[in-house]
Amino acid sequence: MALTPAEKLLKEVNLNLTRQRAAVLELFLKEEHPMTPHEVREILEEQEHVDQVTIYRVLEALVRTRLLTQVPSTDRNSYYCLAERLQGLHAHLYCNLCRRMLCVESPLAAKTERGEELHVVLSGTCTQCDQEVPDANI
Numbered sequence: 001m002a003l004t005p006a007e008k009l010l011k012e013v014n015l016n017l018t019r020q021r022a023a024v025l026e027l028f029l030k031e032e033h034p035m036t037p038h039e040v041r042e043i044l045e046e047q048e049h050v051d052q053v054t055i056y057r058v059l060e061a062l063v064r065t066r067l068l069t070q071v072p073s074t075d076r077n078s079y080y081c082l083a084e085r086l087q088g089l090h091a092h093l094y095c096n097l098c099r100r101m102l103c104v105e106s107p108l109a110a111k112t113e114r115g116e117e118l119h120v121v122l123s124g125t126c127t128q129c130d131q132e133v134p135d136a137n138i
Contacts, residue, residue, distance in 0.1 A: 005029055013065035020050055024058045025067060034071050034079040034092060034101040071101060072121055091120035097129040 003011070006025035010017050023044055028035070035043075037055045044050050059080050062068040071079040071092050079101045081092070091106040106120060125133070 009067055013067060015061060015065055018058075019048075020054050021058050021061065023047065023050070024055065025062060028062075028068060028080070028082050032082065033103055034081040036077045036079055038077075040080075073101060074121075074123070075099065091122060093122045093124060093126060095126035095129055096123060097125055097133065100126065102126055 004022065004026060006022045006029055007017055009025060010021055015021060024040060027040060027043060031043075037052065037059060040059070041050060041052055041055050044055075059068065059070075063070055063080070066083050068080045069083045071081055073079055073094060075094065079092070081101075081103060084090070089106050090103050093102045093104045094100075095102065104122070
């Protein structure tokens with residue numbers, strides 16, 4: 001039986017292959033945007049029951065093995081997204097209107113040294129909200 005992309009990545013970093021780890025990583029590979037642990041649980045709940053503690057443990061393991069990275073935010077939520085090695089150098093935009101965290105093209109072209117992390121988090125309005133809300137300055 002062929003391994004899924006998530007299962008291959010878990011094997012590459014020598015993490016034990018569990019149903020929960022594979023499901024969480026598969027979700028991030030599919031969605032390609034930052035998510036909170038609560039969002040992960042809500043989406044996975046449609047497929048199978050995974051308790052919140054398990055979600056946190058899986059996220060910690062995926063961050064520790066550099067498959068995911070934790071994105072700093074000012075809204076008191078923890079966001080996680082694919083690590084730079086899987087998604088390339090990118091920044092994040094926190095939309096003040098819809099309160100979503102999005103991956104965006106990085107304003108920096110710098111490379112970081114191995115073992116270091118570079119987090120660029122912008123705050124503003126996402127493209128979708130910008131189109132829906134009329135400009136108050138006009």
